[in-house]
Amino acid sequence: MPYRSDRCMKKNLILLIGPTGVGKTDLSIELAQQLATEIVSCDSRQIYREMRIGTAVPSPEQLAAVPHHFIGTHSIHEVYTAGKYELEALELLEQLFRTHDQVVMTGGSGLYIDALCKGIDDFPEVVPGLREQLMQRIDTEGLEALRQELKLVDPESYRQLDLKNPHRVVRALEVSLSIGKPYSSFKTKEEKARPFNIVKIALQRPREALYDRINRRVLQMMEQGWEAEARGLYPFRHLPALNTVGYKELFDYFDGKTTLSEAVSLIQQHTRNYAKKQISYWGRDKSIRWMSPDELKKAYLCCLD
RNA sequence: AGGGGCAUAGUUCAAGGGUAGAAUAGCGGUCUCCAAAACCGUUGAUGGGCGUUCGAAUCGCUCUGCCCCUG
Numbered sequence A: 001m002p003y004r005s006d007r008c009m010k011k012n013l014i015l016l017i018g019p020t021g022v023g024k025t026d027l028s029i030e031l032a033q034q035l036a037t038e039i040v041s042c043d044s045r046q047i048y049r050e051m052r053i054g055t056a057v058p059s060p061e062q063l064a065a066v067p068h069h070f071i072g073t074h075s076i077h078e079v080y081t082a083g084k085y086e087l088e089a090l091e092l093l094e095q096l097f098r099t100h101d102q103v104v105m106t107g108g109s110g111l112y113i114d115a116l117c118k119g120i121d122d123f124p125e126v127v128p129g130l131r132e133q134l135m136q137r138i139d140t141e142g143l144e145a146l147r148q149e150l151k152l153v154d155p156e157s158y159r160q161l162d163l164k165n166p167h168r169v170v171r172a173l174e175v176s177l178s179i180g181k182p183y184s185s186f187k188t189k190e191e192k193a194r195p196f197n198i199v200k201i202a203l204q205r206p207r208e209a210l211y212d213r214i215n216r217r218v219l220q221m222m223e224q225g226w227e228a229e230a231r232g233l234y235p236f237r238h239l240p241a242l243n244t245v246g247y248k249e250l251f252d253y254f255d256g257k258t259t260l261s262e263a264v265s266l267i268q269q270h271t272r273n274y275a276k277k278q279i280s281y282w283g284r285d286k287s288i289r290w291m292s293p294d295e296l297k298k299a300y301l302c303c304l305d
Numbered sequence B: 001a002g003g004g005g006c007a008u009a010g011u012u013c014a015a016g017g018g019u020a021g022a023a024u025a026g027c028g029g030u031c032u033c034c035a036a037a038a039c040c041g042u043u044g045a046u047g048g049g050c051g052u053u054c055g056a057a058u059c060g061c062u063c064u065g066c067c068c069c070u071g
Helices: A024-034 A060-065 A082-099 A110-118 A130-141 A143-153 A155-160 A166-179 A207-223 A226-236 A247-254 A260-283 A293-300
Strands: A011-017 A039-041 A102-106 A196-203 A288-291
Touching: A011 A024, A011 A110, A024 A039, A024 A060, A024 A102, A024 A293, A039 A082, A082 A102, A082 A110, A110 A260, A130 A143, A130 A166, A143 A155, A143 A166, A196 A293, A207 A226, A207 A260, A226 A247, A247 A260, A288 A293
Parallel strands: A011 A102, A011 A196, A039 A102, A196 A288
Antiparallel strands: none
């Protein structure tokens, strides 16, 4: 079996990824139970305790069935990043591997997963508030002004980056200006070594079936009280954590910009768009093995039947 | 039943008789720390028929469908 550790005692991280709504939660629990291990979530939104219904966290029963990590462990009021996740998740895995040969990791945040598997280069701390300042300058001076500044401080990035994307330009400037060295000079392009094997499995379903599951799940989430949850978070709608599919649309509804049924349709649509982006993101990672739920069960869960 | 209006991309809306555009969806992609974010590329349409004209989305007739008013 692919996940069995070999004689050298190296531990295995079994990564169960896939687009939103594909059915990762259920299968990850089956898998973890079979392996008598625990689940580490790699989801940039389920990590926030204030957002539960709208991020489709596992049910209380599911959470009780298998120990979960990084579900509701942080607050929307703190700034969280892929870099922090890399550090915290690595530390947790080190602990878990002391008592387990296998650990199951599941979630859908591509950048977080890459941060954990390959590492993110060590960028020095940036000047607090600089990013906000730069974003404001885009409004007042225009993106082109920042581009020209980037051309001076970091010509390498100016050549490589997507200069139409404000986030990218601001990020490169933020680092370059804070440190006084070009952003590009911190990029090593080297993957960090990890003291465990990583098996990447992505769950796959036909596009139509996936979209149908997404549409239905959004309706279920509404029945579970998503609207009330979102209403409670409305005062914090400008926090980065709440720049999230579903909450945004509900906030627009609260603002009277749409009707409730329009909001729900938009949530379904944008969740489908998100699923597509995830599939695109993983498309270039050739180490990922794509399987249908049935194939996964045959390969890893046959002993249960 | 009579009168009026409308008909353009999946949807919403443009185009003084002269190359049918946009937004959005759809499809595809980018990605080194706000990533459920941000950004890029692209398919696709004049309801049917007849006529006027060098030339019709645009003018006329007709059919079909939808909306409004009157009874």
